[in-house]
Amino acid sequence: xxxxxxxxxxxxxxxxxxxxxxxxxxxxxxxxxxxxxxxxxxxxxxxxxxxxxxxxxxxxxxxxxxxxxxxxxxxxxxxxxxxxxxxxxxxxxxxxxxxxxxxxxxxxxxxxxxxxxxxxxxxxxxxxxxxxxxxxxxxxxxxxxxxxxxxxxxxxxxxxxxxxxxxxxxxxxxxxxxxxxxxxxxxxxxxxxxxxxxxx
Amino acid sequence: xxxxxxxxxxxxxxxxxxxxxxxxxxxxxxxxxxxxxxxxxxxxxxxxxxxxxxxxxxxxxxxxxxxxxxxxxxxxxxxxxxxxxxxxxxxxxxxxxxxxxxxxxxxxxxxxxxxxxxxxxxxxxxxxxxxxxxxxxxxxxxxxxxxxxxxxxxxxxxxxxxxxxxxxxxxxxx
Numbered sequence: 001x002x003x004x005x006x007x008x009x010x011x012x013x014x015x016x017x018x019x020x021x022x023x024x025x026x027x028x029x030x031x032x033x034x035x036x037x038x039x040x041x042x043x044x045x046x047x048x049x050x051x052x053x054x055x056x057x058x059x060x061x062x063x064x065x066x067x068x069x070x071x072x073x074x075x076x077x078x079x080x081x082x083x084x085x086x087x088x089x090x091x092x093x094x095x096x097x098x099x100x101x102x103x104x105x106x107x108x109x110x111x112x113x114x115x116x117x118x119x120x121x122x123x124x125x126x127x128x129x130x131x132x133x134x135x136x137x138x139x140x141x142x143x144x145x146x147x148x149x150x151x152x153x154x155x156x157x158x159x160x161x162x163x164x165x166x167x168x169x170x171x172x173x174x175x176x177x178x179x180x181x182x183x184x185x186x187x188x189x190x191x192x193x194x195x196x197x198x199x200x
Numbered sequence: 201x202x203x204x205x206x207x208x209x210x211x212x213x214x215x216x217x218x219x220x221x222x223x224x225x226x227x228x229x230x231x232x233x234x235x236x237x238x239x240x241x242x243x244x245x246x247x248x249x250x251x252x253x254x255x256x257x258x259x260x261x262x263x264x265x266x267x268x269x270x271x272x273x274x275x276x277x278x279x280x281x282x283x284x285x286x287x288x289x290x291x292x293x294x295x296x297x298x299x300x301x302x303x304x305x306x307x308x309x310x311x312x313x314x315x316x317x318x319x320x321x322x323x324x325x326x327x328x329x330x331x332x333x334x335x336x337x338x339x340x341x342x343x344x345x346x347x348x349x350x351x352x353x354x355x356x357x358x359x360x361x362x363x364x365x366x367x368x369x370x371x372x373x374x
Contacts, residue, residue: 024256025255025256026246026256026343026346027340027343030340030343030344030345031340034336034339034340038369043366043369043370043373044373055366056366057362057363057366064349065349065351065352065355065356066344066348066349066355067344067362069339069344070339070344070345070348071345071348072345073339073344073345073346074345074346074348075345076345077343077345077346078346080253080254080255081255081257082255083249083250083253083254083255084253086253086255087253105252106252108252109251109252109253181345
């Protein structure tokens with residue numbers, strides 16, 4: 001009994017000591033995302049070029065209550081879900097992109113992530129863009145299980161512009177903005193020192 | 201002896217986290233103490249999952265509207281795994297009240313405690329406040345990007361303010 005308690009205490013202490021400083025996914029990430037888009041020309045672009053007369057406050061689906069801002073915030077919240085997605089949010093700038101993902105993750109977490117389909121730890125940049133080395137000439141891969149990358153955002157955007165039905169167009173616009181929000185989350189993570197040092 | 205010890209531990213655990221009884225709130229004007237009818241009360245419980253790597257998701261969302269006496273009742277949650285709830289109260293012409301942050305400077309609120317009855321005092325919206333900052337504040341504290349489709353009452357209530365907020369934002373960006 002005593003041995004079990006000591007063992008559990010050690011496991012608990014290990015889990016605590018291994019925490020990484022990160023932005024909160026429900027409060028901080030969406031708040032930074034909101035501030036970031038406010039400082040872009042996106043609102044004006046949506047009105048002038050895409051015919052979305054309400055700009056960022058346009059509702060998707062129309063008649064609903066959730067705005068483009070909400071979809072962007074949703075993306076910046078959900079990039080951390082399920083938990084093992086976050087294994088791909090690290091980037092060591094001193095290494096080549098194909099080796100710059102998290103390298104010292106606790107084996108307990110790595111094991112869990114392997115079981116849930118996240119066995120390879122990609123660099124943040126690769127996870128976001130599919131590039132194994134910098135664009136424009138860098139080689140690219142398709143990452144299985146990653147449907148919220150920059151390329152996916154472009155695909156959803158294309159569908160939003162070309163789909164026949166208004167429902168499909170709106171659905172794909174919503175997906176476009178959610179995916180952009182997820183990519184913005186990755187950029188935000190690059191501001192956190194723990195994410196750009198050797199592993200976590 | 202052991203059974204008692206375990207019972208005490210379980211009691212303490214449930215007594216301190218995750219046990220939120222039904223709450224009846226009365227919303228009043230902070231100056232006149234008059235009840236405010238038609239204020240929207242949003243309560244959201246979240247749950248943090250994982251270890252080492254974590255994420256938080258919405259667990260339960262409840263929206264209610266205050267009656268003539270300014271009262272609204274929100275049923276509680278009994279789950280040791282949920283985080284303390286986020287409560288936001290909104291009425292046109294007043295500053296949104298939140299149990300964790302205070303407008304305009306996001307100062308942390310320290311005077312709220314979950315109890316079966318509570319009086320929420322709403323401050324009138326002052327001319328020196330901006331709608332853009334207030335609208336951002338509301339959207340931040342209600343976590344407008346999670347549990348889409350479940351916060352329609354409060355989103356409807358702030359729609360007029362959204363128009364004013366964007367007017368201000370667009371003027372600023374010109």
